[in-house]
Amino acid sequence: MNYGNDVRPGFDIGSIRGFDPSTTGMYRDGLREFNGLWSRLSTDINMVERVEILKGPSSVLYGQSEPAGVINKVSKRPIDTPIHQVEIQAGNYNRYQGSIDLGGPLDSDGKVLYRLVGMVRDSETQYKYDQDHRSQDNRELLAPSITFKPSEKTSLTLQAEYLHAKTGVSAQVGTANRVSKIMIGDYSYDKNERKQYSIGYLFEHQLSPTWTFRQNFRSSKVDFQYARMGDDSLNGSLLSRSKSYIDEQLNGIALDNQAQAKFNTGALSHTLLMGIDFQRSAYTLSDGDAVDAADTLDIGNPVYGRYIARPAYTSINSSAIRQSGIYLQDQVKVGDHWVFTLGGRRDWAKIDRSNKLTGVKGDEQKDQASTYRLGLAYVFDNGFAPYASYAESFNPSAGVDGNGKTFKPTTGKQYEAGVRYMPANSQSLFTFSVFEITQQNVVTYSNTGAFQTGEIRSRGAELEIKTALSDNMNLITALTYNDVEVTKTGGIGIGSKGDSPVYVPREGASAWLDYNISTGPLAGLGIGGGVRYTGESNGGNPWGESYTNRSYTQFDAMLNYRYQTQWRFSLNANNILDKEYTVCGWGSCTMGYARSVIASAQYNF
Template sequence: MQGYVASRSTAGTKTNASILEVPQSISVVTRRQMEVRNVQREGEAFRYTAGVFAEPYGADSRPLFDAPIIRGFDATTNGLYRDGLREANGVWGRFLTEFYGLERVDVLKGPSSVLYGQGGPGGVIDKVTKKPTDNARGEVYMQGGTFDRKQGAVDFSGPLDADKRFLYRIVGMVRDSETQFRYDGDKSVPDIRQYVAPSLTWRPTDDTSLTILGDWLHNRSAGPFTLTFANQSYTRIMTGDPSFNKSDVTQGTVGYRFEHKLGDAITFRQNMRYGAHDLQYNNMTASSITATGIVNRSATMIDEQIYSFALDNAAETKFATGPLEHTALAGIDYQSATYTTRTRAGGGPTLSLVYPVYGQLVTQPTTVTSYSHQTATQLGFYGQDQIKFDNFVLTIGARYDDARSTTTNYRTSAVAIKTDNEPSYRVGLNYLFAFGLAPYVGYSRAFLPTAGTDFGGNPFKPTFAEQIEGGLKYQPQDFPGMFAIAYFDLTQQNVLTPDPARPATTYKVQTGEVNSNGLEVQATLNPIPGLDIVAAYTHNPVRVTKDNANSQGVSFIGRRPAYIAKDYGSLWADYTIQDGSARGFGIGAGVRAIGPTYADSANTVQNKGYTLVDLTLHYEPKHIPELERFRLQLNVNNLLDRLHIVCTATTNCQWGAERSIVGTLFYRW
């Protein structure tokens, strides 16, 4: 990585391949870009990334709804990975990632089951953890800003012995903040987090390394729902209560990354992670409104635990057969995840629209509405060969998965067992011109198991996704940069739709299909010293292509799925003065334009498009000996405080992120 620019990625091939050689579109958000933009969470990371619709749920502070959409498909459930291993999820909860603990984020777009197993059609987001460094280094920062934000962090790393056989790193962060969602003058939805991540590397020989990674995270927030009427009249009245509403997550993970080289030709790698996650989620929403302005509310309590295990074994070998140079990969991976979730529901206290009173006593719900346990496993066998001949790179990959799940409904004692055995494929061809241009074309196929059964008790088949993609990548020879343009045609089949023979029920049949095609353009470059530019544009007309009519006889064929923008683009530029008395001073600005989205599948409620402006100012006086270790930074998101609304249902709307101002003081050595 050079600043904002990354030229290689393990996400696309699980080898250290050049991005130019991968027959799929890849975008990389580097540590430098995350720092300058003050990225704190999932949605913020991808605001300037082509093909990723970053914040479909507005300023929702709950981690589960910090949900990026890739090429028209939600990546939260099956597309989030850390260090190549999937981050598991349950019904309401999922493992979270603290972005200060990351070195970079790779986005591999399009079906990617051939390397990662069962997954969504949109692609894979792989978050790469900070690891111990060869050289001693450290960083401390303090941060404060809008919504009474107080945050601090540390990052220490280096060798433990003179031979650098043992390396360590400790990363930690603490945040105590409110949010823009306020119940009244002194009560706000919180944004609280504590995080610590120790790691240790042991290198007994030059050919062998073992890195042990651990982390612990606690996050507290709450549902940000405000009262909205059916005619889309928006209010600032919160439907919950600060004495009851919460989204409280506590999790921990531990794992390792092992690598051993057998000579110059063969490398064996094994990655493992185990995690435990606990979610306590309370929410209160409006159920009805009387003619006199009294809101009747319902209360829900959700208790969920997730335990996950993931193991990936891969052997990479390099050899030649005549004029063909091979980089072959063979692997076996296994993952299991179990979750137990219990939901209780009941009535809540009423709320006056005229004089809303918060801090009321809320009787905890006792009626159990759902109580289930699921265990899901996946065993996969995969192989890949990257074949180079002259300037051509042919990538061929295949995989076979055995996916099983057992779901127990504790309320009814019903047990559902499901098994899916499916292959996945990828083939692509790149041509590498000497001056850095690489045209490519590729085909990929992925599958994703589908939970549930039809009216006859027959388990649903997996959904399948197929994609054809072609494009150009260009890496300049004169300065760090990566340009990419891609056209893709992606179809997901076996999508669930209402059962037309039973219109008064919730039964489903599997005849649906969604097509996502479009154009992505991304440029990341450092054309002159001190100047970094990121530009992105996405045209993605997703539509339903097969469907069954619902109980009212309405079909959604030709409609656009909810929460997905058809067009969105962004431009970010940051410049740091290199010479003179102002050396070290920098300014960056960005603009994000988001097109309209729909709040419902019938496309009857539309969210208006909006354009937002971001700004950063920073100063790093390396030419002043007494101050050379300091960096002062100011970030302003939504500089013009443009108000925008995001509706995720016909009567459920949220405010987009308001203007936020955050100042940070770094000290480094």
């Protein structure tokens, strides 16, 4: 991950083609997962059926998004086939977890289906205060859903979810380009806790053989508290520490109305998609910061478990963003080979801000834009499909610069060309692509405020292979080269012209090979292994001292065994050689993920 093993929400996401999707590029069932300044919606992996990574600007269908693409997580939903699954896990750092996944029909006709997903985790992490105390990684999840299918043409799925995560912090004593294993804060003070609630529905009705209507809705709330300490100054072995406390409440709703039509006009086959969507998010942030002489830490002999007073709030700010949009896309097939895609979207956004501590209301900010998407592909009979595309993105930027000027929306453009190959009668897929992405109106920062003078250009190539080497052996591999460069800047914030942005590696590679035994005395046994390489990245130069994050390579392994149809045992190990590395940016560093080993037993009944 770009930020190392940072346990804060949103910092466990990597980059897509050189850009961070964690703020505006995260979606759940096609609806955006909102974020405040610190808080954000997140999805536990136990809730996910699959993850879709849509590369390239996706504003045409999704509104606000990063120029490189979006990540859409598809929830586990009620199913026709009964599922009754219980799983327990145990791992290093005293990790213990139990989960359930139950579902199936509630009536004999199969018109009412249900799904219930639940999980409880009690775990520590690699971050250690003293012999008896580590940072925590605890979590509880409960997510019921029910589907009504009065006919083959209509379905309504109601969803609800509760997630409570308590993870602590990862701040350790360090310098601009190195980090120790001494915790800066104190287990009695450090806090990173999030309670998340959401309800929603997914509705679909087939109006005719041509037209289908869908409406998706979700209302969400996040209650987030974050307390941490930072290094202020060092006198000998005595470290003076700053402290901060953040209390943020985030509320959001998202609604997408979509109509799809499939029809022919002569030799042309159309899949027409049109819709109207609306989203609103609002957060209130209470923030307190202070430096107290009583909060010093002797890094030569650190003592934890002391009482540390919470600082008084120094600011209470609120912000609300409303965005509505209309979109239209037509995918046209000409015969058996040509495929054209043309789409357009119009967005209207409004941002309100206010300081609740002073009662001062900020300037109202209104933005609107049109974005477009073009694509062309030719599908050969042998499975080769060369393609080319152009797409745009639009993302309103909340806030004002150091001169009090309201920010313009951040926009992006992408050009992409490549080829996909899917051999007939196989599950293999080979993809090669080259791309160029330019993001304009990048917000940059300095000691005197924020300014919107930046532009980032990303050029790269990607190769992805997913293939079955035999009936029992599968290979997944990916290679990425990404030349990301700051092309316009005031020399502040994101770096000087010609620099690469902080945290973004130039190269990346991964490979995974697994083999499953289907016959003989070892039938049901599976084994797999993989390697991940992350190239060098820019660590920033906040004080004129440039430094580089070194490249690193990690190895993973898996062993599983399926006994009859009920039992499945597995052992997963990440970073099995326990490779130590750090990721730095703008004067702070974070340790990378240490070795983790998790054993699990799953029972299906």
